[in-house]
Amino acid sequence: MNRESFRRGIHDGIPIGLGYLAVAFSFGMLAAAGGLSVGQATLLSLLNLTSAGQAAGLNLIIAGSSYLEMALTQLTINLRYCLMSFSVSQKLERDIAPWHRYLVAYGITDEIFGVTASQKGKVSPWYTYGVMAMAVPGWTLGTALGAVSGSLLPSFMTSALGIALYGMFVAVIIPPARENRAVLAVVLGAMAMSTLFRVIPPLKQVSAGFVIIIVTVATAGIAAAVCPVAGENGKTAGEEEQE
Amino acid sequence: MSHNVYLYILVMAGVTYLIRMLPLALVKKEITSPFLLSFLYYVPYACLAAMTFPAILFSTSYVASAVIGFAAALLLAFRNKSLVTVAVFACGAVFAAERVIELLM
Numbered sequence A: 001m002n003r004e005s006f007r008r009g010i011h012d013g014i015p016i017g018l019g020y021l022a023v024a025f026s027f028g029m030l031a032a033a034g035g036l037s038v039g040q041a042t043l044l045s046l047l048n049l050t051s052a053g054q055a056a057g058l059n060l061i062i063a064g065s066s067y068l069e070m071a072l073t074q075l076t077i078n079l080r081y082c083l084m085s086f087s088v089s090q091k092l093e094r095d096i097a098p099w100h101r102y103l104v105a106y107g108i109t110d111e112i113f114g115v116t117a118s119q120k121g122k123v124s125p126w127y128t129y130g131v132m133a134m135a136v137p138g139w140t141l142g143t144a145l146g147a148v149s150g151s152l153l154p155s156f157m158t159s160a161l162g163i164a165l166y167g168m169f170v171a172v173i174i175p176p177a178r179e180n181r182a183v184l185a186v187v188l189g190a191m192a193m194s195t196l197f198r199v200i201p202p203l204k205q206v207s208a209g210f211v212i213i214i215v216t217v218a219t220a221g222i223a224a225a226v227c228p229v230a231g232e233n234g235k236t237a238g239e240e241e242q243e
Numbered sequence B: 001m002s003h004n005v006y007l008y009i010l011v012m013a014g015v016t017y018l019i020r021m022l023p024l025a026l027v028k029k030e031i032t033s034p035f036l037l038s039f040l041y042y043v044p045y046a047c048l049a050a051m052t053f054p055a056i057l058f059s060t061s062y063v064a065s066a067v068i069g070f071a072a073a074l075l076l077a078f079r080n081k082s083l084v085t086v087a088v089f090a091c092g093a094v095f096a097a098e099r100v101i102e103l104l105m
Helices: A002-033 A038-048 A051-063 A067-077 A079-091 A098-106 A110-117 A125-150 A155-161 A164-179 A181-199 A208-226 A237-242 B005-026 B034-052 B063-078 B083-104
Strands: none
Touching (some): A002 A038, A002 A051, A002 A110, A002 A125, A002 A155, A002 A164, A002 B083, A038 A051, A038 A125, A051 A067, A051 A164, A051 B034, A067 A079, A067 B034, A079 B034, A155 B083, A164 A181, A164 B063, A164 B083, A208 B034
16 A cells, blocks of 8 residues: 555656756756855755745855844745645544654645645555655756756856746746735735835845745735635635635 | 855754644644634745745846746746746746847847
8 A cells, every 4th residue: 555655656746856857957056156066055955845945045045144034034935834734734644653744744845735635535655755756856956967057057048047946936926816816916015015125225224035024924914814815725705705 | 155054054954844844743633713824825925926026137147138038937827837837938038038139239
């Protein structure tokens, strides 16, 4: 049974691993451009396994921010994993040994959570391990390859690849923003507010990590107060009533 | 870089792992606070949007090429294309735009 779950996980993990390989490549390149060694960039990806958190963290490393700012930024950006772990804690088979929970926790990413949560009924931890067996090497190897080629590629190539990670973020936020007005308002509000922090002289003093924290907590907090989400499916209360 | 890179990496990894691990290890019942659930639901969109704009405008050699790459990403994302497709075509748009810009200059 474990073997079958593991095999199914590998199967579902293949597209995730390939996607991670491509995206991590651009992260590795940015890391190398920022002054990290290939080993440091690879270690960072292996230990963190998260795109948005790593992108923000890399900026803070390059800027030489404080460790406290780093910790708070990671806390805010990766807070969503907390919700996902809550969800997975309900989803996992009941009678598993505690160490499985500690190992599954390492693999909670948007995509791995996505396939795990979409399984019918209770999930064996071996399913998640199967997905991780594809996703973690894809992410780590992609970073290493990107970091190596970052120093080899000519500058006109690296300039174009610099937008890759942001392109991926756009692909994550736009489809739900199209469907859901509250998400659209959050996206536009957050972009406008972070622009203000970039252009208004006194606000410019605030460092990059704190801007992300302030903007995220403010816009998500206002949206949660004004437009609470009704159910696990992420529909707003308004939409629920319309149905 | 005045700080130690490995220490930064450990701080990042430690915080991130604790966020993932604590709910799995400690919580056996579901969270029910509508505000907290809603807040956590909106957090990824808020933080990714804040990280993307205006930073995306300065992610390439020219602001003009970044604007074109951003526009390409928005267009494809609007049509529900996959993450990798959007990222690859945004890079392609930037690459093409920069060749044109350099021809004109």
